[in-house]
Amino acid sequence: MKRDRDGEWPPASGPGAGETGPAAGESPHALVVGGGLAGITTALILSERGWRVTLAEARPRLGGRATSYQRGELTVDNGQHVFLRCCTAYRGLLGRLDAGPESGLSVLQERLDIPLRAPDGTTARLKRTGAPAPLHLAGSLAGYGLLPLKDRARLGRAALALRFTDPADPAVDAKGFGPFLRERGQTASAVDRLWSVISTATLNIDPDAASLALAAKVFRTGLLEDNSGSDLGYAAVPLGEIHDTRARAALVKQGVDVRDATKVLSVDADRTVRLRTRDEGELTLRPDAVVLAVPHDAAAGLLPDGVRRPFAALGHSPIMNVHVRYDRPVLDGPFLAGVDSPAQWIFDRTAAAGLPGAGRYVAVTVSAADALIGRPVAELRPLFEDELKKLLPEARGASVEEFFVTREKQATFRQASGSAALRPGPVTAVPGLYLAGAWTATGWPDTMESAVRSGISAARAAQEHFVSVHAHRNGARA
Template sequence: MTGPLTTPPESGGVCVVGGGLAGITAAIRLADLGLPVTLLESRAELGGATYSFRRGGLTVDTGQHVFLRCYHAYRGLLERLGTTAGTQLQRRFEVPVLLPGHAPHLLTRRPLPAPAHLLPALAGYRLLNPAERLAAVRACAALRRVDPDSPVTDEQSFGDWLAAHGQKPRLVRRLWDLITVAALNVPSTHASLALAARVFRTGLLETADAGDIGRPLVPLTELHSVAARRVLERLGARVRLRSRVRWIHPEPTGFRVGVDGGELAAEGVVLAVPHQVASALVPPAAAPAAAEWARLGAAPIVNVHLRYAHRVTRLTMAAAVESPAQWIFDRSAPDAGTEQHLVVSLSAADAEIDRPAAELVATQRDALAELLPAARRTPVLDAFVTREPRATFRQNPGTRRYRPAAGTRLPGLVLAGAWTDTGWPDTMEGAVRSGEAAADILARQLVSRPRHHTEAAR
């Protein structure tokens, strides 16, 4: 269903504002409880930041999203949507690392219990010298003792922590930032130690198979949006696309929600939109500190797409160091024949976000020519750039103080989104966890049916 909503949902209904992964998760969870749910999304499709578009004969994802085996909530959502088969999960963590002028080096875990599973990989990482490898092992041991849930830890810089533990700049570039930049969308020097510890401890250091990498095999719209609409409509939920919410007002029996072309009534509301939007929509009585959410800022990601006339690599995914490239993905369609569609994903792309597309393409063509010898002599049939100026919030030290909890001061109104205080970085896992938490809180509040929030709003 599309278009503005001009009639209210049935009595006792719940309104979910925002159709990203957090909103999809919350809507399904609430509909599973038998609650009437209306999901409002301003765009033409669900999926939020995980969407696709058509360009010529290609279906292109806006960003190259991957997940880890430890993303239990996100993987659970895929199972519920019935789209797990549209992804591929490594049997064992493996990342080819490319350095200009060198053959690929394969970082892989061994079938050993954590943390021993990574010791052979670090000991044999030939892009580091022996002293750097030993220093990296010692830092890994120390990082296992860092508490990612401590507010004090969040105030510290991961870069400062690495320097204090003997990690020299070349070691940081060739190992730590390989993961940090991709996972947190900021370099180690600007990253929260708490969020970095969450990434490394949960993903790599505590459980042997937690860091195995999964990636989509189908367009993100197919993986999330189409399947979510199918599940929600089967549950009786109403999905309203192209329905932008303009305001939310508390009422004696719930809330009124203003939508383009009308308004609706709801007993409960899940506000599952980016923090920039949420701060403008949330009633002041619900979150008096909402103005401070702007301090979370935004960090960009840029993707450069290169379609080669012939295959230039057999690698499906690789990371690059000491190069303008970062992570490289093969997104060739099954029917692409001998052509190959490579995507270079550039996180922490503050320097790239406003550069002309022609410059970005030229830089990455040269970079891939240095990393992949076959790319030097293979014509590029097409090249283009996608940009996500607000891909994540800026995950700097001290940001946790600005990430709100799911519950607000108005019972019946809850917040969701990877930017809320999930304890996780701004990832698909964090988004799904936030949707689950918001739905659970709202369901408990509706059972108790509080009626005093309008007095707090006056």
């Protein structure tokens, strides 16, 4: 079987460390631009390989789009984040930061188990058994109470077709997920009440517009190829505790020069980089490697003139989170998926956010939030309070103590059909200049997993280039 090197967090040293570090006495300098998960990963790996690494992050905190902020006594995530057991690279990063499930900082279900409810009170449970994939879901889908029997009977046809759909095929990427499902007999309710629950959450776009290739990647890797792939995980603490505090400590321990509140202003074709530092001063560096681990539009703005940047057309899709504090428990588990409702995923974040007392704090995720993200709180509040009363019977008698909204207009790139062709690999036309970020060509949707994979690939590309240039120079000298 082909080894999935990008899915493995590379060992720091010893056998398996891969391409080996720079030779003794040589200590090349890398500037990693962007302190999101892609930049953190690149910086850690290059540093472990013997590079001197500077990490420049424009904001005062690390973690990029997967982070937290303080609001009174609550530590609020900018948006609820989940991962799956198949996210091997992100789980590798959690392990590297001592933040895996065994640390208590994150949770990973032993077996996939998602409770779902519709506003009319109908419920279902997406649950796996220990049977081999795809039989591990057969019982759960056969009893999926949110769909009539005739719809359930047809689910297998689309699942089987997805299992044989190649996510790497450009012709597949040119197609939409919605049309593919309809062609395979899936009704509008099957799309809304089952397929979209997973595809909208992972691809952040309506199924009709979503790339079939990315949908096939999600369903194949998560649900259809391995029985444990979709076991669900999430942080048990604020995201910032892992992606900022823990990551920063690991980077500093590793010797990385972490410069937050430091913005890269320009990168020239000879790798001369201008930065604006925390104290508003300017600094110029000329490192051996520059890794742009920034969002795609920021990368398009920083690349030197003459370098192609088709990815500037990737666009964005928004995610909105609605945050509600109740005076009492309203959820009878850690989370619930809502169907036929704008309240798509409801997570109890009381303990994670550090809220004391009997009250409860829930975070509600609205992916592909194009229609709602621009609406004022005055409109969103009655809408969501009402929806939550329909989905959570316990909320009907509860008082809302606080209601606020976080809006991420550029949460992910627009994962539409045709987007794969726009995603670049880590190597650019400028020697020593690399790209990383969840939007680059990892084959994964714009997720934490994709970000970490992109960081692994960029670090590997920088390392291989450096080693080959030096082997060439040393050969020329001999």
